[in-house]
Amino acid sequence: MMIEAQGLGGVSVAAATLRPLDAIIEEAALDRQAVLNAAHLPGNLLDPDHEGQISLGDYFRLSEQIALAIGDETIHVSARPLMLGTSDFIRDRLRSAKTARDMLDILAASYNVIHGGRYNKVTQAREELCFVMDDSEFPYAIPKDDPFILFSLEALLVYVHVLLRSSSTADAPLPVRSLRTRRKKGGVPSPLADWGVPIVHGARHFELHYDAAIADWPVDPAACPVLSSRTIYGGIARTLDQLGHADAAGGDIVERTAQALRDGLGNQQSVARHLGMSVASLRRRLEERGTRFREIRAATLASEAKLRIDNGQPVAEIAEDLGFSDGRSFARAFRDWTGQSPRQYRGDRRLS
Structure with a gap:
């Protein structure tokens, strides 16, 4: 068999x-x-x-x-x-x-x-x-x-x-x-x-x-999404998540989108591909839930960034892990999300 x-x-x-x-x-x-x-x-x-x-x-x-x-x-x-x-x-x-x-x-x-x-x-x-x-x-x-x-x-x-x-x-x-x-x-x-x-x-x-x-049978490791991940462990986890939601119509589309973002997929096209649907389908299904990809991305990355800052991770590493080109672009995004710079947020947490 x-x-x-x-x-x-x-x-x-x-x-x-x-x-x-x-x-x-x-x-x-x-x-x-x-x-x-x-x-x-x-x-x-x-x-x-x-x-x-x-x-x-x-x-x-x-x-x-x-x-x-x-x-x-x-x-x-x-x-x-x-x-x-x-x-x-x-x-x-x-x-x-x-x-x-x-x-x-x-x-x-x-x-x-x-x-x-x-x-x-x-x-x-x-x-x-x-x-x-x-x-x-x-x-x-x-x-x-x-x-x-x-x-x-x-x-x-x-x-x-x-x-x-x-x-x-x-x-x-x-x-x-x-x-x-x-x-x-x-x-x-x-x-x-x-x-x-x-x-x-x-x-x-x-x-x-x-x-x-x-x-x-032919293989193309260069195109393998697992091998292009930040760590192979993380790539395996994402693939298993995808298998768990093989029916793209099932599951909580908002949480699945958020999880893909947490796992390092930084843009709408890569998230849609991971979830087995087109960008248009992902956009439509999120709109049916009363939200948009941009809003989920901002909320998810803000939460993830705060968690990593609280854990003492350097800003440069956080920027790289969350898919930003450099620490400066991450800092701008973090200020848009929270009204504070990463340094100000870290300082306030130490005082609290």
């Missing part, structure tokens, strides 16, 4: 699975509330008694914020930290890929170089093309069978699939045959069960199995 995994947008993970992140945040002396606010997640998400769930997209968004805050792209899951910029290395190497097999090979080899071991490989046999992650000797900073580690590795399979899916230029959808996980049989099932792809529990490795026919 081969499946184009449209169900990814509906995958969610229990807050309890993410509890180790709280210890990571505390160990790094980060403000937990600030990190969760930056990811636009509930402030009580990591509380011991919180029983909610978050989407897979929100998991990647939270991972992005922690990685940016601590300067480690493994978010301290590995005993060997990865400096920020690793994503740039991956991005640059992937741009040479011409086929799906090229892309998988480059991903495996690149992460082996980064982590200093042969943890990833690509195999092709019995009509299947497989991406394999062997973590048996990986230097984890927490127990390798912790539910968070198991989920993190399963999420990495999603990461690989979304990168490949977003880069494919083939007319046909990208078929997934199955995936494998080390998660024990008979225990808590993988959250990826909602993906709609057959899952084999109790496997030796984490594996993603495609039909071998896709090996020669």
